[in-house]
Structure formats: structure tokens, C-alpha cells
Amino acid sequence: MIRLTIDGRRVESRNGEYLLTLARRAGIEIPTLCHHEAVEPAGACRLCMVEITRPQWNGWSKLVTACLYPAEEGLIVKTSTERVLRTRREVLELLLARSPRAEAVRRLAAQYGILEPKYAVDQEGDNCILCDICTRVCATHVTGAISRVNRGVAKKVATPFDEASDVCVGCMACARSCPTDAIAFSQDGATRAIWGKTFEVVPCTVCGAPTVTREQARWMAQRKGVAEEDFYVCDVCKVAKTGLSCRKVMW
Amino acid sequence: MKQTLATLPVLRAKLKEERSKLRCIMVCCGTGCRARGGMQVADAIRDELSAAGLAGSVPVELTRTGCHGWCEQGPIVTFEPEGVFYTQVKPEKAKEIVASFQSGEPVSKLLFRDTKTKRSIVTYHEIPFYSKQTRWAMRNVGRISPTEIGQYIARDGYKALEKVLSGMTPEDVISEVEKAGLRGRGGGGFDAGRKWRSCRKAKGDVKYLICNGDEGDPGAFMDRSIMEADPHGVLEGMIIAAYAIGAREGFIYVRQEYPLAVEHLGMAIASARENGLLGENILGTGFSFDIRIARGGGAFVCGESSALMRSIEGKPGEPRAKYVHATDRGLFDRPTVLNNVETFINVPLILDRGAAWFAALGTDGSKGTKAFSVVGKVNHNGLIEVPMGMSLKELIFDVAGGIPKGRTFKAVQTGGPSGGCLPEALLDLPVDFDSLTEAGSMMGSGGLIVMDDRNCMVDVARYFIHFLVEESCGKCVPCRDGLKQLLEILARITKGQGREDDLDKIDSLCFVLTEGSLCALGKSAANPVLSTVRHFREEYEQHIKDHFCRAGVCRDLCRYEITDACTGCTLCAKACPVECIAGDRKQVHVIDQSKCTRCGSCFDVCNFGAVEVRSAR
Ligand SMILES: Cc1cc2nc3c(=O)[nH]c(=O)nc-3n(C[C@H](O)[C@H](O)[C@H](O)COP(=O)(O)O)c2cc1C
Ligand code: SF4
Ligand code: SF4
Ligand code: FES
Ligand code: FES
Numbered sequence: 001m002i003r004l005t006i007d008g009r010r011v012e013s014r015n016g017e018y019l020l021t022l023a024r025r026a027g028i029e030i031p032t033l034c035h036h037e038a039v040e041p042a043g044a045c046r047l048c049m050v051e052i053t054r055p056q057w058n059g060w061s062k063l064v065t066a067c068l069y070p071a072e073e074g075l076i077v078k079t080s081t082e083r084v085l086r087t088r089r090e091v092l093e094l095l096l097a098r099s100p101r102a103e104a105v106r107r108l109a110a111q112y113g114i115l116e117p118k119y120a121v122d123q124e125g126d127n128c129i130l131c132d133i134c135t136r137v138c139a140t141h142v143t144g145a146i147s148r149v150n151r152g153v154a155k156k157v158a159t160p161f162d163e164a165s166d167v168c169v170g171c172m173a174c175a176r177s178c179p180t181d182a183i184a185f186s187q188d189g190a191t192r193a194i195w196g197k198t199f200e201v202v203p204c205t206v207c208g209a210p211t212v213t214r215e216q217a218r219w220m221a222q223r224k225g226v227a228e229e230d231f232y233v234c235d236v237c238k239v240a241k242t243g244l245s246c247r248k249v250m251w
Numbered sequence: 252m253k254q255t256l257a258t259l260p261v262l263r264a265k266l267k268e269e270r271s272k273l274r275c276i277m278v279c280c281g282t283g284c285r286a287r288g289g290m291q292v293a294d295a296i297r298d299e300l301s302a303a304g305l306a307g308s309v310p311v312e313l314t315r316t317g318c319h320g321w322c323e324q325g326p327i328v329t330f331e332p333e334g335v336f337y338t339q340v341k342p343e344k345a346k347e348i349v350a351s352f353q354s355g356e357p358v359s360k361l362l363f364r365d366t367k368t369k370r371s372i373v374t375y376h377e378i379p380f381y382s383k384q385t386r387w388a389m390r391n392v393g394r395i396s397p398t399e400i401g402q403y404i405a406r407d408g409y410k411a412l413e414k415v416l417s418g419m420t421p422e423d424v425i426s427e428v429e430k431a432g433l434r435g436r437g438g439g440g441f442d443a444g445r446k447w448r449s450c451r452k453a454k455g456d457v458k459y460l461i462c463n464g465d466e467g468d469p470g471a472f473m474d475r476s477i478m479e480a481d482p483h484g485v486l487e488g489m490i491i492a493a494y495a496i497g498a499r500e501g502f503i504y505v506r507q508e509y510p511l512a513v514e515h516l517g518m519a520i521a522s523a524r525e526n527g528l529l530g531e532n533i534l535g536t537g538f539s540f541d542i543r544i545a546r547g548g549g550a551f552v553c554g555e556s557s558a559l560m561r562s563i564e565g566k567p568g569e570p571r572a573k574y575v576h577a578t579d580r581g582l583f584d585r586p587t588v589l590n591n592v593e594t595f596i597n598v599p600l601i602l603d604r605g606a607a608w609f610a611a612l613g614t615d616g617s618k619g620t621k622a623f624s625v626v627g628k629v630n631h632n633g634l635i636e637v638p639m640g641m642s643l644k645e646l647i648f649d650v651a652g653g654i655p656k657g658r659t660f661k662a663v664q665t666g667g668p669s670g671g672c673l674p675e676a677l678l679d680l681p682v683d684f685d686s687l688t689e690a691g692s693m694m695g696s697g698g699l700i701v702m703d704d705r706n707c708m709v710d711v712a713r714y715f716i717h718f719l720v721e722e723s724c725g726k727c728v729p730c731r732d733g734l735k736q737l738l739e740i741l742a743r744i745t746k747g748q749g750r751e752d753d754l755d756k757i758d759s760l761c762f763v764l765t766e767g768s769l770c771a772l773g774k775s776a777a778n779p780v781l782s783t784v785r786h787f788r789e790e791y792e793q794h795i796k797d798h799f800c801r802a803g804v805c806r807d808l809c810r811y812e813i814t815d816a817c818t819g820c821t822l823c824a825k826a827c828p829v830e831c832i833a834g835d836r837k838q839v840h841v842i843d844q845s846k847c848t849r850c851g852s853c854f855d856v857c858n859f860g861a862v863e864v865r866s867a868r
Contacts (some may be wrong), residue, residue, distance in 0.1 A: 043572045046728050063766050068572045083766065090763035094732040118756065119736045130725065143418045148567075148725075151550065155725030155733050 004051075004075040004082070013071040020048055020066040023079060030066050030079055031088065031108055033095075034131035035181055039140050041067040046091050051078045063087060076100045085112075093118055095106065095129055102127040104182035127182035130155055134174035134183060143167040146174060146195065157183075159195050169215040170199035204234035206241075253527030255535035258508065259404075259413050266405040268565040273312050274582040275331040276300070276352055278340075280315040280391060281323025281479050282511050289341060290315075290328045292382075293748035295345035295686055304348050311352075314402070317480025317515065319393035320473070321380065325361035329393070334374035337361035343546040344504055349570035358851065366630045366652055383650045385612070386636045387620050388436075388596050389473075398517045400522040403483040410705040411599035415491050415723035416536045417600075421451060424495040428598065437463050437554075437591030438666075438695050439771070440617070440684035446588055449578035450496040453586035460493045460540075461502035461563070461582060461589045464512065465547050465554035468667030469718065473622040478505065478512035482519035486542065488595030490529065491602060493540040495590050506549045516544055536674050551668070551722035555770050556581075556589045558724065569724045570770035591696070593622055613639035617683035622695070625651045627701040630657065633848025635681070644678040647701055658703040661802075662786070664711065666695030670717045671782030672702070672711060691782040693775065705851070706802035708787040709794050712742040715779035725770060729763045731775030736760055737780065747867065749795035757784065764820040798803050799866035800852040813840050813853070816861035823862060 002013045004022075011022045023030050026108055034045035052069070052126055053076050054060035056106040063083065074105045078084065092109045109115075135147050145168035149158050159165035170192055175183040187192040192199045192213060198214035211217075216240065217231035233241065254262060267749065278284075278293040279725065293315050298577060300313060315754055319327055324338040330352055337348065347358045349763045362371040363378055375381045383502045386392065395402040403409070415424055427626070430445030450458060462485060466474040478485060484835050489501055505513050521543055523529040545563045547553050553568040560582045562568040568800030581587025597619055612617050617639040624644065625634045637646060654660050662672040671692030673680065680686050684694050716738045725731040736758045757794075761777035768774045784791060793799045800808035819837035826831075831847050834840030842853070854862040 002558075042726075043769055044727050046769070049767060063571060063572065065769075069574050087763055090759055091767055093759075094728050094763070096734065098737065099730050100727075120739055129728070132726075135578045140256070150725070151552075152723040152725040152731060155731065180623050189784060 001074045004071055004077060006077040007079055017071050018067055019050060019064075019069045019071060019077055022071055023050075023066060023077070028079055030182055031111075032067060033104065033108070034098065034108050034133060035067045036133045036177060038177070039133065041065075041138035042136065043068045044132050045095075047088055049084055049091075051081045051084050053078075063077045078225065088112060088155040089114065089239070098125050099123050099127050099129050099180060099182075100125060100132060102129065102182070104179045105129065128157060128178075129180055129182075130157070131179060133177050133179065135143065136207040137173050137177045140160065142171055142173055143169060145169075162196075163197055169219045170193050170197065170213040171216045178223055202232045204237055205232045206237040207234060209234045209236070252533075253629050254470070254524070254665045255527065256413060256417055257535075259409060259534060263404050263407075263410065264692040266401050269406045270402070273310050273331075274352075275314050276327045276348070277314045277316050277331060277393070278587060279317075279319055279325055279327040281318025281325075281476065282406070283318055283511075284325035284327060285511070287325050287339075287519055288806070289326040291342045292328065292345065296328070296348060297344040299349040303353070310710040313397075317397045318396065318472075318476040318751070319480075320389065320476045320630070327393070328361075331394070332825070333778075334376050335523070336362050336363060336373070336378065337374040349821060359778075368654075379382050380631050380633065380635075380650060380652065383645075384636050385620050386479070387480075387600055387612070388593050388622055389477065389634065389636050389790050390600075391484060392476055394635075395481070397480050397482055398868055399520050400483060400519070400526060400704065403481070408483055408599075409487055410472055410488050411602035412490055414533065415494060416538060418532050421495045421497065424491060424602065425451060427606045428495070428601055431601040431609040432613075433594065433597055433601060434592035434607075434617060434684060434694065435591055435855075436621065437557075438693070439813065443590060443594055444591070446497050446578060450586045451574065452685050453579050455586050457500075457585045458496055458498040459585055459587040460489060460496060460498040460580045461557070461559070461587060462489055462501070462503040462592060462595055463554060463559060463631045464503055464505040464509070464592045465559060465594075466506065466509075467549075467551035467554040467722075468624075468696050468698045468733045469624045469666060469697055470700065471624040471696055476634055477592050477622075478503075478509065479515050479597055479707060482512075482515045483523065484599065485516070485592055486519055486529065488538055488615070489542060490533065491598050492588065492590065492595065492706035494538055496586075498588070499540055501540060502545045503542060504545045504547055504563060506547045506553075508549055513544060520544070520739035527619055530594070532700050533862065536606065540710065543758045550723045550724075552772055555772060557770070558591065561586065567763070569726050570772070572769060580822055593697075600679035605684050605765055614681060614683045616685045618671075621682070621697055623682075623697045623699045625699045625701065627664075628653050628654055628660075628697075628703040628706070630700045633651055639683045640681040642679050642681055643673065646682060646699070647678075651701070654701070654703050658705065659695045661704050661706055662702045662708065662711075662783075664700040664702065664715075665698065665700040666693035666778070668715045669747060669772065669778050670695045670698070672708060672780040673782070673784065676784040679784075686868050688766050691785055692778065694859075705802055705804070705855070707745070707800050708783040708790045709741065709800070710745050710802075710804045712780045712783045713738065713745055716741055716776070719772070719776045723776075724770075727767075727769040727773060729767035730776060733760050733764045733767075733773075734776060737764075737777075741780070744791065744794050745800070745805040747794075747798050747805070749791075751795070753795060754784065754788075754791060797866055798868050801864055802824075803849070803851045808867050810844060810847055810867055811842055811847065811849065811851065811854055812865050814863055817857075817861055820858070822856045822858070826852040828852060 004132045014041040025034050034186045046055050048066040049063045050066045089112050111131050129224045144167040201210040217228045221228040280289045326340045328337040328340045433443040434440040541628045553562050557571040558568040577587045612619050622636040664672045720734045723730045764777045803809045817839040824832040831843040833836050
């Protein structure tokens with residue numbers, strides 16, 4: 001067991017847990033935007049900064065991201081020192097200037113007392129804060145159809161060469177996991193469009209409600225070694241039929 | 252032929268004996284000299300030598316060397332062992348050069364002329380630029396052919412490796428490097444021995460060694476010069492390090508823009524393998540280690556250790572948080588040591604001459620020498636290697652020849668794009684890792700940019716932030732979005748649109764960059780701004796409040812006027828590209844402000860200080 005303190009509270013950990021996990025377990029709130037339970041941490045948004053020290057550091061301390069810093073014996077973690085709060089406010093200022101319309105950003109900024117951004121606002125700024133969740137989700141659980149391209153301020157999430165992707169299966173995992181609803185998609189009856197590609201959403205063979213795209217069913221069928229047709233039954237009918245949640249099959 | 256511990260010393264003795272009888276004409280064929288015709292000079296001298304039939308009693312050799320680090324004087328030709336030094340040689344001069352080689356009479360037109368004394372100097376031993384240097388890391392630079400392993404061996408090459416493999420344990424090697432106090436030359440100044448020890452201790456059979464030859468600092472070229480001119484020195488250092496940490500595989504990461512370095516390293520690796528110095532069963536001792544070259548795409552951030560490792564793995568060159576050290580989990584998640592080119596080339600010296608010898612050079616906290624790439628407003632741009640702890644003043648004024656055209660020194664930027672600017676008041680500062688960091692700058696990889704009164708410090712900060720905006724990988728918020736905001740503010744200040752609260756905003760942005768960024772690029776990106784605000788705050792305030800750029804760089808914030816000191820020499824009128832200066836000979840001249848583009852040509856040419864920079868208002 002590794003023993004450490006967070007905001008004066010004693011916490012214990014098995015190997016390998018990150019400070020964020022421990023803090024949340026102890027009921028201590030740390031804001032995050034690029035953290036997602038389903039994928040490895042990235043450390044991109046820098047909101048989850050906490051201050052760490054040890055008695056033998058003689059008063060010296062440093063800021064680390066809680067989402068990436070593993071628990072260590074004897075560590076003293078503080079989640080809301082002036083240094084932490086100032087860094088967090090400044091990060092939020094930058095995010096607000098970048099994506100002034102993103103609801104998740106506005107809400108967090110307001111929590112930290114920022115109603116009007118002090119820096120030059122990017123009026124054209126879209127909602128993407130480059131948290132990297134969508135790309136990690138797609139790469140880890142689906143087909144890796146999107147990635148972050150370019151460098152610096154020109155960085156963005158895209159399919160290769162901004163063309164309709166060969167491998168995207170239209171599953172919407174990216175759009176659903178995006179904290180700022182930055183990924184454009186549309187669904188019109190049995191037609192879904194995302195990342196420049198149009199998909200047919202197959203109706204439920206039992207009730208006719210939309211299920212999944214043909215590409216997604218094929219991809220999952222191949223991966224799970226089950227029949228493609230098994231996926232063309234909607235959640236409701238599947239539960240009715242088998243008592244199982246289809247989600248378990250999907251992810 | 253594969254050498255062994257027994258045959259290598261015999262070979263070395265034989266090569267030494269042979270070479271001690273040689274006279275050499277050495278032509279620099281490094282990147283800089285090549286661009287100015289160095290290869291053609293070498294060919295012309297070769298033809299001239301065979302025409303002159305110089306086969307007599309003394310054997311003569313024509314050697315193509317790598318970069319000396321003084322490209323502004325190139326193409327460079329030297330005679331060894333005499334040390335005769337010719338500058339800016341053209342192929343047409345081959346005949347005169349060969350004649351002078353025979354007669355011993357120097358060709359005076361090709362000699363270096365000292366800027367201060369106006370005296371011609373015959374040998375490089377007497378040229379202050381060289382004589383005031385202490386070239387240890389660059390011991391072979393310009394003195395050997397980088398493509399001939401024999402020349403390296405003859406200059407005590409692979410002697411340290413021989414010693415290490417003749418009975419030192421890896422532990423012995425690590426303690427020796429620790430005792431020497433060798434700190435990494437690539438930027439952070441981390442203790443090399445300690446890094447090696449952590450990696451040696453790390454669990455795992457597979458360990459990697461990497462040499463960082465990315466050298467992304469604009470203007471810096473010491474690593475290029477070393478790799479081009481003495482590739483075996485780098486290899487020898489790496490082989491010793493590999494033995495110490497227990498690595499069997501190594502990489503040299505070189506940027507694509509350094510084709511000659513790649514070529515020479517490649518040839519050196521091949522000949523080291525042929526000679527049993529690399530590959531399986533090195534020197535017959537059973538120790539095996541091999542090196543591959545990994546080519547980088549040239550992004551500045553790829554020099555950062557975690558980004559570099561991702562790049563070698565074939566992934567995008569983005570940094571990762573380093574809460575787990577590379578010595579535990581680095582390249583391909585295996586324990587890895589990454590060191591800089593110059594760090595490695597110091598290793599054979601330490602093992603050959605001993606830790607005590609090395610530790611006697613330099614200061615308490617920074618041992619040995621450091622190579623600097625000195626550029627900007629100094630008489631001699633080039634590579635300068637001096638013992639750690641030499642004062643900035645000595646380096647800039649004595650070795651690099653001081654500020655040209657009688658202008659005054661204003662600042663020196665050390666440490667590359669994320670280093671800081673130091674003012675005149677700090678010229679006595681010793682150049683070592685800790686002093687520079689304390690003063691708000693850093694050693695970085697050793698870039699030094701010298702600036703005079705015609706450099707605007709706000710503009711300098713803007714320039715570096717612009718560089719960093721372009722080079723930020725864009726992964727984390729403070730660096731990607733913070734630098735963009737910082738650039739916007741600096742740009743508006745230089746355009747005369749600075750606002751009262753801009754200095755506060757700059758302060759906040761520097762705070763979040765330093766505290767919040769993921770990697771050292773972002774963490775140190777505030778340095779150019781913080782150091783100029785700290786040492787030249789007045790200049791920022793003048794820009795914002797008085798609309799005045801005293802250096803005459805920000806064109807919206809200055810105007811030029813000719814004062815009564817004008818002698819009517821007409822120089823400025825001739826220099827003005829838009830011909831807006833009027834005045835008769837021996838009469839005070841006048842600038843037509845409506846046409847003036849504020850290029851400052853008049854200011855630069857006036858010998859009487861009669862042109863003044865005034866506020867635009
Ligand atoms: C943005 C950035 C760029 C860097 N570029 C280089 C480089 O070009 N060459 C280099 O040796 N080190 C560079 N470094 C430092 C490396 O990360 C690393 O510390 C160094 O190579 C370790 O070797 P050393 O201990 O021998 O100095 C860079 C660091 C950062 C943050
Ligand atoms: S699109 Fe959404 S999930 Fe993807 S990087 Fe941008 S903000 Fe994150
Ligand atoms: S500090 Fe800059 S270069 Fe480093 S990870 Fe963040 S964005 Fe990339
Ligand atoms: S949640 Fe830790 S950096 Fe974004
Ligand atoms: S290339 Fe000849 S001195 Fe640099």
C-alpha cells in the first residue's frame with residue numbers, strides 16, 4: 001500500500017493509480033477537460049494541476065497534472081493552493097479566448113470567476129479545445145480514423161488529408177465523448193453524416209428503430225467474431241429478447 | 252581488419268609514427284566552406300600538388316577536414332604541423348598555396364587580418380579567435396579527415412575505449428564520469444553520470460542509448476560541426492556509455508538538414524564496424540553494441556527528449572509528461588539514456604585523461620569546457636570553446652573580437668530561443684550552468700547572440716516568441732494558446748498599439764507558460780520575455796507610453812533626424828534607398844519625413860553620430 005495525503009486527508013493506493021483517481025475517490029474535486037475514463041491520460045488541458053511536496057524538499061514544491069502523476073509514498077498533495085488556482089484560472093482564460101462558445105469551458109470559467117475573457121477572443125474559434133479525447137477514444141476502441149494534425153496553433157483534429165476516411169465506421173464515439181460538442185455530425189432518419197462521410201443507419205430488424213451503421217456492424221462483427229446481423233437489433237428489442245444490454249457487446 | 256585489445260595499440264603506434272613524418276595541407280570541406288567552394292579548392296590544390304611533383308623526401312598529404320567552426324572565414328586552408336592559416340581561399344589560389352607550402356613563405360593576401368591591430372597573422376596559434384579558446388570537445392575539429400578512421404586513431408582515438416574494455420567495470424566507468432562532474436551539454440545540464448547510473452540500475456535486459464544531434468536552436472551549429480568533423484569522437488563516447496549502462500543498441504538522432512553529418516557518421520559507423528570497434532564482440536572482449544542513425548524532420552520540439560523518442564518510434568514528435576524517467580521507461584518503453592553530441596564527445600577525454608584532469612577545468616558546479624555558437628553583432632561569428640566560467644565579457648570581447656563598427660554592446664541572448672537576454676551590467680557573469688540560470692537565462696545548448704544599440708529588446712522578444720509559436724507542438728493549452736496571446740501582445744507593442752495593462756498580461760501569460768506547460772519548450776518559453784522585461788523594462792514602457800523605439804527598429808515608433816553634428820559629407824543621402832535626404836555638400840542635411848521609410852540606413856552609415864532616433868510622436 002502506498003500512503004499519501006491529499007489536502008491533508010490520508011489516502012491509500014494500490015500501485016499505479018493516478019492522483020486524480022485517488023482525489024476523486026476521497027471526494028476531492030479537481031476540474032478536468034482532457035480526462036476520460038475510457039482512455040489513457042494525455043495531460044493536454046493542464047486544468048488538473050495540483051501542487052506536490054515532501055517534507056525533505058525543504059519547502060520546495062512543484063505543480064504536476066493529477067491525471068498523470070502516479071501515487072507515491074509520503075507525497076503531500078494540495079489541490080487548491082494560490083499557485084494552483086492562479087494557473088487554473090489562467091488556463092481557463094486561454095481556453096475561453098480560444099473557444100468562447102464552448103459550454104463546458106464557459107461553465108468552468110464562471111466557476112473560477114471568469115465571466116469575460118481578458119485575452120483577445122478568437123471570434124472564429126470553434127469549440128474544439130484539442131483535449132485529444134476523441135482521437136484517443138477512436139484509436140483505442142475503434143479504428144483510429146481521426147488524429148491531430150499540424151503543429152502549434154494550426155493543430156486540429158482531422159481525418160487523413162481532410163478527406164472522407166476509409167476506416168471511419170460512423171459510430172459517433174468521438175462526437176459523444178467530446179466535452180465541448182465540437183464534432184459536427186448530422187442524422188436524418190436512416191442517414192448519418194460525420195467526418196465528411198455519409199452512412200446508412202440500419203433499421204432494427206424487429207421494430208424498425210435506427211440501430212448502427214452498416215460499417216460499424218461489420219467492423220464489430222469482425223472483431224467479436226459474431227454475425228453482422230446480430231447488431232441490427234435495437235437496444236430495446238435486444239433487452240426484451242435476451243435481457244442483455246447491447247452496450248456490453250459494443251464496447 | 253577487426254582490431255582487438257592487443258592489436259589496436261600496435262596499430263595506433265604505427266599510425267602515429269607514420270603521421271608524425273607527414274606534412275599536410277588541410278582544406279576545410281565542412282558545410283560552410285563547401286558552400287563557398289571548399290571542394291573546388293581541394294581539387295585545385297590536389298591537381299597543383301601532382302603537377303608540382305611533391306613526392307620528395309617528406310611525404311605530403313592533402314586532407315579534407317570538417318567544419319572548423321569559423322565558416323565566415325571560409326574556405327579555410329591550413330598547413331600542418333606549421334599551423335599556417337589561409338582564409339577565404341579561391342581555387343585560383345591553389346598554385347600560390349602550393350608554392351608557399353614548398354617555400355615556407357606565406358601568401359600575405361590570404362592571411363587573416365586582425366580587426367583590432369590590422370596586422371596580418373600567419374598561423375592560427377596566434378589568432379586570438381583560436382589562441383584564446385580551449386578546444387577539448389573540438390580537439391579534432393578541423394585537424395583530421397572525418398572520413399579516415401586512421402587519422403582519428405592516430406590522435407589517441409579509441410584509446411579510452413581500449414582502456415575501458417581492458418579491465419574497467421561499468422561501475423568504474425560510471426563513477427569516473429560522476430567524479431568528473433560531466434553535465435549534459437544539450438540544455439538542462441543534468442549530471443551525466445547520475446543519469447547513466449539510474450539507467451544501469453533500471454530493471455530490464457534491453458536498454459537503449461541515444462545521441463541527440465537534433466540541434467534545433469536557430470544559429471547554433473556546434474553539434475553539426477562536431478558530427479561532421481569528428482564523428483568517431485561521438486561514436487567512441489557512445490560506445491563507452493553503452494558499456495556503462497548495459498545497452499546493446501544505440502541511435503544517433505540527426506536532423507535531415509545536416510546531410511554531411513549524416514554522411515560522415517554513416518561512414519564512421521561502417522569503418523568502426525570493420526575495425527571491430529562497433530557491432531558484435533567489440534575489440535574481442537565479448538561486449539557488443541551497434542548504432543543506427545535516425546533522421547529527424549527538423550522540428551525544434553523533436554529535440555526534447557520524450558518527443559525525440561516518440562519520433563524514433565515512428566510516432567508524431569510530441570512530448571509526454573516525464574513523471575516516469577526515461578532511464579526507467581524511455582524509447583519503446585525501455586530504460587534509455589539520451590545525451591547530447593557534445594556530452595558524448597567529452598566522455599573519451601574523461602576516461603583517457605581521468606576525472607581529476609577534467610574536473611580541474613571549469614568552475615565548482617560546471618566542469619570542463621563548453622562550445623558556444625557566437626553570432627550577431629560581434630566581429631567574429633563562429634564556434635568558440637572555452638572553459639566553463641569564463642566571463643561573458645571575455646568571451647564576447649576578447650575571443651569573438653568585440654562589437655563591430657564602434658557600436659555599443661546592449662545585450663547577449665544565451666540559451667537559444669527559450670533562453671534570456673542579459674544586459675551590459677551582467678557582462679562579468681561567468682558562463683556556467685548555474686550563473687546563467689540565476690540571471691534569468693540559461694546555458695541551453697550554447698547559442699550566444701550578441702546585440703548592440705540597434706537591437707530593440709521588445710522586438711527581440713517578439714522574434715523569439717514568434718519562433719516558439721511556430722515550433723510549439725500544440726499539445727498543451729498554455730504553450731499553444733498562451734504563446735499565441737503573448738505574440739499578439741508583443742506584436743501590438745512593436746506597432747505602437749501597446750496598452751497600459753499589457754505588461755500585466757505579459758506577466759500572467761509568462762506565469763501560466765512556466766507553471767502550466769507540459770514540456771520544457773513551454774516551461775522555458777517565457778524566458779526571452781521575462782528577461783527582457785526584467786532587464787529592459789524601460790524600453791517596453793517607452794514603446795507603450797512614449798511611442799518610442801530607441802533602437803530605431805520598430806518603424807511605427809521612431810523617426811530619424813539629422814542634427815547640427817552633420818558635416819555635410821553626403822554619405823547618408825547616398826545611402827538612403829528612397830532618396831529623401833536633401834542637402835548640399837558641407838551643409839547640414841535634412842530628411843523629408845513624409846517619404847522616409849525609417850529603414851535606418853542613414854543612421855547606420857553616419858560616421859559623426861549626426862543621425863538621431865526620435866519618438867514617432
Ligand atoms: C524544446 C526542446 C528542444 C531541445 N533540443 C535539443 C537539441 O536540439 N539537442 C539536444 O542535445 N538537446 C535538446 N534538448 C534537451 C533534451 O531534451 C535533453 O535534455 C538532452 O538531449 C539530454 O542530453 P544531455 O543531458 O547530454 O544534455 C531540447 C529540449 C527541449 C525542451
Ligand atoms: S473534437 Fe472534442 S474531443 Fe476531440 S479534441 Fe476537440 S474538444 Fe477534444
Ligand atoms: S509545452 Fe508546448 S511543445 Fe511542450 S507539450 Fe506543451 S504544446 Fe507541446
Ligand atoms: S485532465 Fe489532466 S491535463 Fe487535462
Ligand atoms: S565549414 Fe569550414 S569553417 Fe565551417
